[in-house]
Amino acid sequence: MTIDIADKTPLPAAGAEIPLDAEEMKRARSARRETIGRWVLPVIILLLSVYLWDRVCVWNEIPHYILPRPGQVFETLLADWGILSVALINTLKITFGALLIATLGGLGLAVLFTQSKWIEISFFPFAVILQVTPIIAIAPLILIYVDSITAGLLICAWIVAFFPILSNTTLGLNSADHNLQNLFRLYGASRWQTLRFLRLPAAMPYFLGGLKIAGGLSLIGAIVAEFVAGSAGSGSGLANQILEASYRLNMPRMFAALILISVTGILIFLTMNLLSHLLLRKWHESALKREI
């Protein structure tokens, strides 16, 4: 009856190591190559394309006010860091503020929707309307009606970001295993217990999927709203820097701001991936390494 986990067969002594044959060596080498290649290859491609960009500028004698060389962009990034860093922080504030509200709002609404069919029937269409109307079309209205520009920006970014969390989490909350739901009923679990111990954990992978999309979208929402608001001054973000630089044909600064936006997006994506991995690695299929 008891399961024997102790291995009864003696392992070969440490000294008597069996040498790897040619086939095994080959497999080990290719495994190592793959691990290194996963990181090295993208970096090489990136460096190569930056070098090519530089060469294209030189070969075709493109003036810097049309296409600056990468070196110039980098110099501008350092030289204008004072202005750009303030703009970056402003954009980050809007992005993460919106992401936070979108997460809480999306999660809260999803829980509410699954608790009552009537609430879902009543309000889900409005969530869809908010989602399908292009933000760039509503943004001017919002920015007129809302006095504080920060609040206006937050609302715009929130509208873009909350829907994936809402729809994914709703799906997740509803896809808890039916037999487990029966089991919970059988043991007389309360609504709260079913939510806490069954529905929320079951929805976790879906929620994290939504969060990954929302992370990128809240940055997009923030940038779009900044473009529409077009304000200069203390509250201005990276989009305003791009607009302003474009009026002055300051191409290097436009590129520098663009790079900051991209890097921000990449970092958000990586953070979400890491978060998702940490939360799911123990149990969810998506985070498991498959033995082949």
Place this chain on the structure above:
Amino acid sequence: MTAMVQANMQIDTGIGQPIVSLKGISKTFSNGTVALNNLSLDIRQGEFVSLLGPSGCGKSTALRIITSLTSPSSGRVEWPMEESRQKDHELSFVFQEPTLMPWATVFGNVWLPLRLKGVSKKAAYDEVMEALKGVGLDQFADSYPRELSGGMKMRVSIARALVTKPKLLLMDEPFAALDEITRFKLNNDLLRLWETFGWTVIFVTHSVFESVYLSNRIVVMAARPGRVVNDMAIDAPYPRDEDFRTSPVYSGFCRNVSEALHEAMKSGDHL
């Protein structure tokens, strides 16, 4: 807890009083299928009853009606031994699949029924470990279900069922998806646990051999509409082991039950 006290008296067949009575149960599904037609059945305390029949004979439906996961179209379920309006019946259910929460450890899964009753992790620790020891998995308390084999997952499922010390254990083809070796082993484990704890077991299966090996009473059912066609006692003594599995007595019972099942299949209009 009282189940423990009665552990010694259940070895003999059918001496207990009914723990649950089905009275004239009928169930028609919304698509018009008659799953059960006027089913009446007394399950006596300490019995190991198998509901045996072809698919579609309503044996799983009967189980679900006992748990009140499904409500009958007509008829009623009585619990003669319970206090007037007891909220939860002291029963446990083992599904065909292990039905474990993949995000929780083995410990967390077995703790669940107690946790839902408000028992803290610390307070539940001893009981959970005892249940795990009962199925030989106390070493695996911190593993996740995905790290276990099919048979081990089913053991966890059984441990979860027995951690609440139920009076009645309902099993819906629990070993159907397992290979034969694992199945035999789990059959033996189940019998040993039944003898130790003195539950009443209702075991749904479509295997003649499994039902004869385990039970002291077999209720043979027929399909379309689902009904009882035969109620047979398997009065071979417990404990039963591998010797019993190869004995002429066992094969005799198997032949009888097989014939009864064939009668049941003939009386239906299918196949």
